[in-house]
Amino acid sequence: MVFKINRITTGVPGVDLLIDGGVPEGSVVLLCGGPGCGKTTFSCQFLMSGLKKNENGLYITLEESPEDIKKDALLHGWDFSKHESDGSLRIMYYDPFELKEIITRLKDLIIVNKITRLVIDSVTLFGMYIKEEYNVRKELYHLISAFKETGCTALLLSEISAGEPNKYSRYGVEEFVADGVIVLHYMGIGEGVFRNIEIRKMRRTKHKNGMFPLVLDDEGMHIDSEMANF
Numbered sequence: 001m002v003f004k005i006n007r008i009t010t011g012v013p014g015v016d017l018l019i020d021g022g023v024p025e026g027s028v029v030l031l032c033g034g035p036g037c038g039k040t041t042f043s044c045q046f047l048m049s050g051l052k053k054n055e056n057g058l059y060i061t062l063e064e065s066p067e068d069i070k071k072d073a074l075l076h077g078w079d080f081s082k083h084e085s086d087g088s089l090r091i092m093y094y095d096p097f098e099l100k101e102i103i104t105r106l107k108d109l110i111i112v113n114k115i116t117r118l119v120i121d122s123v124t125l126f127g128m129y130i131k132e133e134y135n136v137r138k139e140l141y142h143l144i145s146a147f148k149e150t151g152c153t154a155l156l157l158s159e160i161s162a163g164e165p166n167k168y169s170r171y172g173v174e175e176f177v178a179d180g181v182i183v184l185h186y187m188g189i190g191e192g193v194f195r196n197i198e199i200r201k202m203r204r205t206k207h208k209n210g211m212f213p214l215v216l217d218d219e220g221m222h223i224d225s226e227m228a229n230f
Contacts, residue, residue: 011049
């Protein structure tokens, strides 16, 4: 008997081809990259993909204001305010120091509002308030376990330094407690900007290895199908 895995589309054209059609439902995936690589755009596109399928979304921001997130989304034609009005999307700001204190309340919020797609932006700030590596791992484990209990599929954003190419999170532990790791690479050469996406890890998935060219334009993000070698 073959066990069928339900998969959640990322909404980013071409990316699902790298991960057997999508992220396993209920997974918690670390989306990491340096400044300007497109993490917020990817996350908004992920939520928008769900909203188009009548899947409720929740965006928790620990740094930017909800208004800034909505402005970023509008640049690509995604009207988050409309979905806030009909109750299918919530964008909420929390102080990073408070996040670990409200895990139970957050779980209730997800369950009551039937949230199926969640974004936390970002766990880098969450970890800044926890000193020891052991405690960072423990608190992230508690956070991820809480999300898994709700059954939602979550993206946890993580900021990494361009000067540390082999490090996929700020504290070096996030990638081990998450189900998947998607890395967005950004490189500027002269006046040109080059972006790539890499699937470093995805549990219960035969994912493709290597880096694939990523395009960011007015419509959002997509893999450059002409340059990608699937």
